[in-house]
Every structure is written in C-alpha cells, then in structure tokens.
Amino acid sequence: MAIKQPLLGSKLNRASGQALACFGAARPVSAVGRLRGSGRSDTAALGSAAAVQAQQPSRRTCVRVAAGRQEAPPDPAPKRVAVRPDAASVVPEAHKVFDEIIINVKSGNGGNGEVVPAGRGRWVPNHKYKPGGNQSKTIWLPASEPGDGADGGDVVLVCDPGVESLLHLHAGGNTGGKKAGGGAKGDAARPTFAARDGSNANPNTGSGGPKRNADIKKAKTPALEIPVPPGTVVKRKGTGALLGELLQPGQRLVVARGGAGGHGVMAPSREQNLARVSRAEREARNKGVEVVEVDDSGWREDVKGQPGQQLGLTLLLRVVADVGLVGFPNAGKSSLLKSLTRASPTIAPYPFTTLMPNLGVLSAGGGASKAVLADLPGLIEGAHKGRGLGRNFLRHLRRTSALLHVVDAAAPDPVTDYYAVREELRMYNPDYCARPHVVALNKMDLLSAAAAAAAGGAGAPASEEAAAAAVVARMKELVTAIRGAAQAQAAEHAEHAYEGPTPVAPISIVPCCAATGEGLKELAAALQRALGAARVAEPDVLRTAPDTLAEARGAAAGPAAAVASLAATTARRAAAAEWQPVASTSGRGAAPAAAAVGAGVAMTAVAGQRAAATPGAPPPAPAGWDDGGSNAGGGWGADADDAGADLSAEELAAFNERCRSLGLIDDKGNFTNVRLPDDEEAAAAGGGAGGGAALAEVDLNAASPWMDAHGAASPGAGSGMGDTMDAADGGGEPDWMAELEGLDDEAMAAVLAELEAEEAAEAAAAAAASPTTSAASSASGGRPQQRQQQQRAHTSAASGAGAAASSRQAAAALAASTAQVGDVGPEEGEEEEEEGGEQLVRMAAADDPDAALVNLSLEQLLAMEKEDWGDNGAPKGLL
Numbered sequence: 067m068a069i070k071q072p073l074l075g076s077k078l079n080r081a082s083g084q085a086l087a088c089f090g091a092a093r094p095v096s097a098v099g100r101l102r103g104s105g106r107s108d109t110a111a112l113g114s115a116a117a118v119q120a121q122q123p124s125r126r127t128c129v130r131v132a133a134g135r136q137e138a139p140p141d142p143a144p145k146r147v148a149v150r151p152d153a154a155s156v157v158p159e160a161h162k163v164f165d166e167i168i169i170n171v172k173s174g175n176g177g178n179g180e181v182v183p184a185g186r187g188r189w190v191p192n193h194k195y196k197p198g199g200n201q202s203k204t205i206w207l208p209a210s211e212p213g214d215g216a217d218g219g220d221v222v223l224v225c226d227p228g229v230e231s232l233l234h235l236h237a238g239g240n241t242g243g244k245k246a247g248g249g250a251k252g253d254a255a256r257p258t259f260a261a262r263d264g265s266n267a268n269p270n271t272g273s274g275g276p277k278r279n280a281d282i283k284k285a286k287t288p289a290l291e292i293p294v295p296p297g298t299v300v301k302r303k304g305t306g307a308l309l310g311e312l313l314q315p316g317q318r319l320v321v322a323r324g325g326a327g328g329h330g331v332m333a334p335s336r337e338q339n340l341a342r343v344s345r346a347e348r349e350a351r352n353k354g355v356e357v358v359e360v361d362d363s364g365w366r367e368d369v370k371g372q373p374g375q376q377l378g379l380t381l382l383l384r385v386v387a388d389v390g391l392v393g394f395p396n397a398g399k400s401s402l403l404k405s406l407t408r409a410s411p412t413i414a415p416y417p418f419t420t421l422m423p424n425l426g427v428l429s430a431g432g433g434a435s436k437a438v439l440a441d442l443p444g445l446i447e448g449a450h451k452g453r454g455l456g457r458n459f460l461r462h463l464r465r466t467s468a469l470l471h472v473v474d475a476a477a478p479d480p481v482t483d484y485y486a487v488r489e490e491l492r493m494y495n496p497d498y499c500a501r502p503h504v505v506a507l508n509k510m511d512l513l514s515a516a517a518a519a520a521a522g523g524a525g526a527p528a529s530e531e532a533a534a535a536a537v538v539a540r541m542k543e544l545v546t547a548i549r550g551a552a553q554a555q556a557a558e559h560a561e562h563a564y565e566g567p568t569p570v571a572p573i574s575i576v577p578c579c580a581a582t583g584e585g586l587k588e589l590a591a592a593l594q595r596a597l598g599a600a601r602v603a604e605p606d607v608l609r610t611a612p613d614t615l616a617e618a619r620g621a622a623a624g625p626a627a628a629v630a631s632l633a634a635t636t637a638r639r640a641a642a643a644e645w646q647p648v649a650s651t652s653g654r655g656a657a658p659a660a661a662a663v664g665a666g667v668a669m670t671a672v673a674g675q676r677a678a679a680t681p682g683a684p685p686p687a688p689a690g691w692d693d694g695g696s697n698a699g700g701g702w703g704a705d706a707d708d709a710g711a712d713l714s715a716e717e718l719a720a721f722n723e724r725c726r727s728l729g730l731i732d733d734k735g736n737f738t739n740v741r742l743p744d745d746e747e748a749a750a751a752g753g754g755a756g757g758g759a760a761l762a763e764v765d766l767n768a769a770s771p772w773m774d775a776h777g778a779a780s781p782g783a784g785s786g787m788g789d790t791m792d793a794a795d796g797g798g799e800p801d802w803m804a805e806l807e808g809l810d811d812e813a814m815a816a817v818l819a820e821l822e823a824e825e826a827a828e829a830a831a832a833a834a835a836s837p838t839t840s841a842a843s844s845a846s847g848g849r850p851q852q853r854q855q856q857q858r859a860h861t862s863a864a865s866g867a868g869a870a871a872s873s874r875q876a877a878a879a880l881a882a883s884t885a886q887v888g889d890v891g892p893e894e895g896e897e898e899e900e901e902g903g904e905q906l907v908r909m910a911a912a913d914d915p916d917a918a919l920v921n922l923s924l925e926q927l928l929a930m931e932k933e934d935w936g937d938n939g940a941p942k943g944l945l
C-alpha cells in the first residue's frame with residue numbers, strides 16, 4: 067500500500083537529481099529529502115546567512131566550475147557612510163536622547179546567477195583583443211561556465227574613535243528617508259541604512275548589474291560601513307537581544323549579512339530533464355511515497371539571489387571613560403571638564419545644558435597615564451527611575467572606574483545634593499557607589515563672595531580676613547558633613563542589608579572653582595589617586611570590610627556611639643595616613659576663593675597634627691571600604707584633603723546635627739530609615755515632621771545665587787527649571803522631562819492634556835486588567851493618588867519598623883525591606899520587573915500573615931509593591 071506522504075508542497079526538486087546526473091556524485095539526496103527552496107528562505111535571523119553560505123556547495127547542483135580560473139578581483143574599497151554633523155537637523159530635538167537611536171538596516175540582495183542553455187556555448191567579447199594584434203575579437207565560451215550572482219553588501223558597524231556620538235545617525239540614513247524593502251509598521255520614520263545589492267552575473271538575466279567577464283567567478287559588493295563611537299551597544303529592536311558591543315577602534319560588527327548571490331546554472335536539456343524527473347519519481351515510489359506532482363523548476367530558484375536581511379537595531383552609547391562626572395544640573399560639571407581638559411563642552415546657566423556625555427583627556431595631576439573624563443548630563447532626584455532621563459545618563463557610568471561628584475558649594479544644601487546623587491547611583495546600580503570617588507566642591511568663588519558680602523563688603527582688609535575665615539568654616543562644615551553623609555549611607559546600607567557592595571566614602575573632598583581655576587590642580591591629583599585606587603583595588607577591596615561593617619551595624623545598638631565610632635575610624639585613618647599637603651594656591655592672591663582653597667592645606671595639616679596627637683589612638687584600620695590605608699603615598703585612602711577627618715566634641719555635635727537635619731538620624735540619635743523623598747513625597751508630607759521638614763526645603767532654584775542671576779533665562783513662567791521638573795513629576799513619565807523643556811504655555815497645556823489622557827487610559831487598562839485593584843485605584847482617581855497611597859503605606863511601614871515593638875511592625879518592616887530589595891535590583895526586562903515584583907510581594911505576604919493587619923489591606927499592599935517595583939527603575943535592558 068502506498069504511503070501518502072506529502073512532499074512539502076508535494077513537489078520534488080529536480081535540481082538535486084540533475085546534480086546526480088551531472089556529477090554522478092553519491093550525494094545523500096533522497097527524493098523526499100531535497101525539497102523545493104530548501105535552505106534558501108531561512109535568512110531572516112542574524113547569522114543564518116553564514117549558515118546558508120556554508121550550505122552553498124551542496125546547493126550548487128548544476129554548476130560546473132571550470133578549472134584554471136583567474137583569481138577573483140580584490141575587494142573594492144568599502145563604502146562609508148558620510149558623517150553629517152549637521153546640527154541644524156537635530157536642534158528641534160533638543161533634550162531628547164541623542165546617545166540612543168533606533169535604526170533600520172538592510173543588507174543587499176544577492177545578484178542573480180547566470181543560466182546557460184545546456185550544451186550551448188557562446189561567443190563572448192575577448193577583452194585581450196587589440197586592433198592590429200593577432201587576437202580574435204571574440205572567443206568561444208564553453209557552455210559550462212555560468213556565472214554566479216554577487217552576494218549583497220553587508221551592513222557593518224565599525225568602531226570609529228573619530229566619532230563621538232550617535233548624532234550623525236539621527237541625521238538620517240542613506241536611503242533618502244525611504245524605507246528599504248518594506249519593514250515593520252510604524253518604523254518608517256527611523257533612519258534606514260541599506261547596503262548595495264549584489265550585481266547579477268549577467269545583465270541579460272536581470273537588471274542593473276555590470277557586464278561581467280565570464281572568467282570572474284563572483285563579483286564582490288562593498289559593505290556598507292556605519293561608523294559608531296567606542297562604547298556603542300547594539301541590540302536587536304523588538305527582542306532586545308544583545309548583538310554586540312563595539313569598544314576597540316576598528317572593531318567591526320556585521321549586523322546584516324548580504325543575501326547570497328544566485329548560482330550560475332546550466333539549464334538542463336529536455337532529455338536530461340525527463341530523465342531526471344523520471345528518476346526522482348522512481349526513487350520516491352521505491353520509498354513508498356505517492357508522488358502527486360514533480361516540480362522540476364527548483365533549479366530556477368537556485369539562480370535567483372537571496373534577499374538581504376532587514377532588521378531594526380537599537381544602538382546605545384555607553385561612553386568609555388575612566389572618570390564619570392556626576393552631579394545635579396548646573397553644578398558645574400561641564401565647566402570643570404573644560405577647565406581640567408581641552409574639551410569645550412557647552413556651558414550655560416540652565417539645567418540640562420549637557421545632553422550627551424562630553425569627553426576630555428586629563429593629563430594634569432602628576433599621573434603617569436592620561437585619564438578620560440566623561441561629563442554627563444545632570445542628574446536629579448528620581449534619576450534612577452528615569453526622571454529627567456536619568457537612566458539614560460546613568461548608564462554611561464557603567465564603564466567608568468572612578469567618579470567625580472561635582473557639588474555646587476554655593477547651593478542651599480550641598481550635602482543633601484551630594485547625598486541625593488549618591489542615593490540615585492545606589493538605587494540605579496549599587497556597584498557605582500563602590501567605586502572610588504572624589505567630591506569637587508565647586509563654585510567656591512560664589513561662597514567666598516557671599517561670605518565677603520556678609521562680612522561687610524569686599525575690599526576692606528579686615529573684612530576680607532573675616533570672609534576668608536567664614537569660607538573656611540563653611541568649607542570645613544561641608545567636608546565634615548559630606549563625610550558624615552557618606553558614612554551614614556554606608557551605615558544605612560549595612561543596617562538594611564541592601565544588595566550590592568557597601569557605598570564607599572570619598573577619597574578626597576576638594577574645594578575648587580571652575581571659573582577661576584583654583585583647586586583644579588588638587589582636583590586632578592585627587593582624580594589620579596582615585597584612578598590609582600580603582601586600578602589596584604581588587605573587587606573585594608571596593609566592597610565592605612567586615613570590621614567596618616560591624617561598626618556600622620553597631621549603630622543600631624548605640625547610635626551616638628556608632629557615629630562616634632565611625633568618626634573615630636576616620637580619625638584613625640587620618641592619623642595613619644601619610645599626610646601629603648595639598649599644594650597651596652593661596653599665594654596667588656588675597657581673594658577669598660584663594661584663601662578658601664589654601665585653607666584646605668591649613669586644615670589638612672591641623673587635622674593631621676590633631677589626629678597624631680590623640681592619645682591612645684588605635685592602630686590603623688585594615689584596608690576597607692573607605693580606608694585601604696595600606697596605600698601610603700597618595701593612593702587609595704590617602705585623604706590629603708580630608709579636613710574633617712578628626713572630629714572634636716563640638717564637631718561631632720555639629721556632625722550629628724547635620725545628620726539630623728538630613729534626616730539620617732532621629733532626635734535620639736538613632737539611624738532612621740528615612741530616605742530623601744522625591745518632590746511628590748515632600749509635597750504630600752507638606753513639610754511634615756522630622757527630617758521631612760528639612761528635606762522639603764530642598765529646592766534647586768530657591769535662594770541659589772547663580773540660579774537667581776540667570777533665572778530669567780529659563781523658559782516658561784515662574785522659576786523655569788523648578789516648574790519643568792514639577793511638570794515632569796506630575797506626568798510621571800520621565801521622557802516628558804525632555805519634551806517639556808522650552809515649550810511655550812500653549813504647547814505645555816497641550817502636553818499636559820495629553821499626559822492626562824494617557825494616565826486615564828492607563829488607569830482604565832489597569833482597571834480592566836485587575837478587578838481587585840481597580841476599585842482602589844479608581845476610587846483614588848489614578849496614578850498620583852495611587853502614589854500617595856503607596857507613600858502613606860510606605861510611611862506607616864517605615865514608622866512601624868522604627869518602633870519595632872510588635873509582630874505587625876515587624877511585618878511592615880519586612881514588607882518595606884522587600885520593597886527595598888526591588889529598589890536595588892539590576893536591570894532586566896520590563897516583564898521580569900513585573901513578575902519579580904509580584905513574586906516578591908507574594909513572598910512578603912506569604913512570610914507574613916499579619917501583613918494585612920498593618921493598616922493596609924493585602925490589595926493595598928499588592929498595589930503598593932507593584933507600583934514600587936515599577937517605579938524603582940529596576941532594570942530595563944542590559945544597561
């Protein structure tokens with residue numbers, strides 16, 4: 067009985083049979099095995115083209131290759147995409163992300179192969195012919211030399227150190243705005259880069275190809291090279307699959323393989339065809355296959371060139387730099403980069419002047435090697451969640467080894483600024499906080515000017531001295547408080563057992579002034595030390611040393627003692643360190659700024675002497691998270707600028723007071739679980755109790771001399787920047803931050819209306835998806851209310867943890883700490899975030915049956931945790 071077995075379209079490919087006939091080779095081709103179009107259509111996936119090419123020999127069923135061919139011509143020079151630094155075309159996109167782009171790429175189609183009628187040769191022009199010579203004009207080309215079509219051009223990304231950004235790709239592709247060969251819906255606006263198609267083997271068999279000499283086996287098609295800057299990460303759009311990273315100059319990544327050229331085929335003669343068909347039929351029948359139809363047109367498919375690949379790519383730039391400059395907007399990062407290096411970034415008195423990282427090479431500071439500094443766009447609170455495009459900016463830190471925290475010393479609360487940025491780093495990626503870092507207290511000139519004004523006016527010698535003293539006092543206070551904030555962050559990390567390495571203290575805190583150049587030498591030296599530390603430090607050294615952690619944990623038992631013990635640790639380090647006085651710059655003039663920087667020397671020396679004179683000072687602590695004192699001679703931990711290392715009783719009191727004002731410890735000296743709230747939380751708290759009141763005062767605009775001076779330049783009504791950030795907050799979508807900048811009132815109203823509509827749609831979708839949470843969310847009227855609910859829940863959970871008296875409170879603490887784990891998770895896909903969030907919530911609920919009793923229903927808790935997880939910036943993509 068005949069077995070009915072459809073032959074994939076019920077057709078046989080007779081080309082296979084022909085191969086047997088032509089070569090008589092014992093190829094493993096069964097009548098059912100060789101199917102029409104086999105192996106020819108699977109070129110969509112990246113890399114499959116290579117596999118297809120590997121199969122090519124087996125596909126050449128009817129090609130006879132003549133011996134003694136000439137060598138193939140050398141590859142033509144690859145075509146390069148012109149870099150168009152046409153800023154005009156991108157200016158309207160201001161405040162969008164330029165270091166990320168989605169592009170379409172399309173590799174070239176393969177050219178068609180040649181079909182030569184069986185048994186027939188032909189006369190072709192003789193290229194060696196010269197008039198008057200003895201060569202004939204034409205030569206007889208045997209019929210057995212059909213030419214192959216050329217492969218289509220590849221699309222290749224090339225790492226080019228001469229390119230600094232992805233801007234040139236934003237300027238458009240090379241297809242004149244056209245989408246090459248179709249593409250997914252909605253991607254028409256993307257820049258499209260298409261490589262050239264392969265030429266046909268013979269102009270008679272297709273269109274466009276150059277006339278080829280039959281001696282040439284296969285023409286080459288130049289690849290389309292797209293230059294990208296070092297540090298470009300390439301992902302497949304849609305799946306997010308990482309295709310590769312380009313780090314080294316000259317590195318190449320083939321992102322789309324050109325389609326394979328069609329094979330030259332000698333068309334079978336009628337007799338051959340008949341014989342082949344009947345043989346295939348016979349073989350199939352012998353195997354019990356019922357043959358419905360025999361397709362002998364397969365060889366024609368072989369002649370056709372394969373289509374090229376077409377895909378969407380997401381290109382991200384993570385700069386490759388040694389030091390990343392981080393800080394709030396307007397802190398002076400770009401100004402410092404400009405002063406420290408030869409880079410010329412844009413500097414302006416409005417936030418988000420810097421949209422893309424600026425690179426500069428630091429050769430000062432006595433370091434043997436040159437360091438690349440990357441000035442990043444400003445961060446704001448909530449950056450780790452994406453506020454103000456923070457996530458886009460934070461990812462640039464991935465490849466830096468050390469950080470320079472730029473703090474505006476003249477801002478209302480520089481310490482809070484520093485702490486806020488540190489927290490953003492920690493919540494985005496805890497590893498960032500374990501990197502050696504230097505704090506630059508920038509704009510000391512403004513501090514000095516303010517002090518001089520307060521002391522009775524600049525110019526009078528007596529008041530100048532008083533001003534200098536006031537600046538020194540302020541600087542000392544700042545240095546001490548920043549040290550304290552760093553330690554408190556480490557202590558908090560230990561107390562809550564957050565994931566990741568413990569945040570480290572700054573290697574140096576350097577007062578400086580980008581405007582006058584004061585302190586820059588010291589800053590450069592400090593950066594070199596930080597880089598030295600990063601180079602020598604094992605990963606473990608960057609992490610927490612157990613003994614230091616133990617001290618930090620002791621904070622829970624005796625907070626005041628813990629603060630003292632932390633301070634003592636620092637003092638021990640100061641005593642043990644080989645003090646290296648900072649080169650004084652005070653000799654340059656009697657300006658208060660110079661005095662302030664010079665005061666760093668005096669204070670360093672005083673601190674060193676005082677620490678050395680402390681009776682019974684314990685031996686130096688072992689290398690640790692903020693220590694590593696073994697590197698004498700200016701290495702890791704040699705805090706030459708650590709003016710606040712040794713604390714007197716009053717200083718300690720001031721330090722505690724500072725911590726209290728920051729909300730890091732409560733009135734009794736206990737470390738609190740208070741985090742710096744975002745603007746919404748501050749608004750919800752209404753300048754409420756405890757640290758909230760102090761924290762609510764944080765306002766980038768208020769009372770800032772430099773902002774006031776330039777406030778009028780800010781767009782929109784009111785205080786510009788502040789308004790913009792609030793609007794971005796209200797929208798809840800970080801990317802709106804960019805969009806809102808510079809909009810007029812009308813446009814702003816339209817954007818806000820759109821935001822509201824979107825939120826309403828979101829709420830409706832959420833209600834449809836989850837009937838249990840819909841009641842709560844609709845009752846509370848959408849996302850802002852949901853957030854407030856979450857905040858209330860969060861607050862009650864935190865306060866429960868503080869009291870720590872009952873199992874319910876323990877439950878709240880558990881829930882809170884569970885949420886924190888989510889906060890610091892690494893980046894992953896969005897779906898994973900959701901799943902992970904739910905999982906954690908379920909775990910929390912399962913572990914703690916009392917959770918529902920802590921002023922919260924389980925539904926509320928679920929909603930809160932989901933919200934938390936979604937907003938915590940946890941990981942989208944591998945950034």
Ligand SMILES: Nc1nc2c(ncn2[C@@H]2O[C@H](COP(=O)(O)OP(=O)(O)OP(=O)(O)O)[C@@H](O)[C@H]2O)c(=O)[nH]1
Nearest residue numbers: 396397398399400401414415418419420444580581
């Ligand atoms: N007086 C004074 N002004 C400074 C100093 N450093 C920077 N500025 C000013 O501060 C403003 C902001 O400087 P930028 O360097 O653009 O600040 P940024 O941190 O790069 O700002 P973003 O790019 O927006 O994040 C500019 O008007 C600078 O002139 C300084 O040391 N003293």
Ligand SMILES: [Mg+2]
Nearest residue numbers: 399400419420
């Ligand atoms: Mg800048």
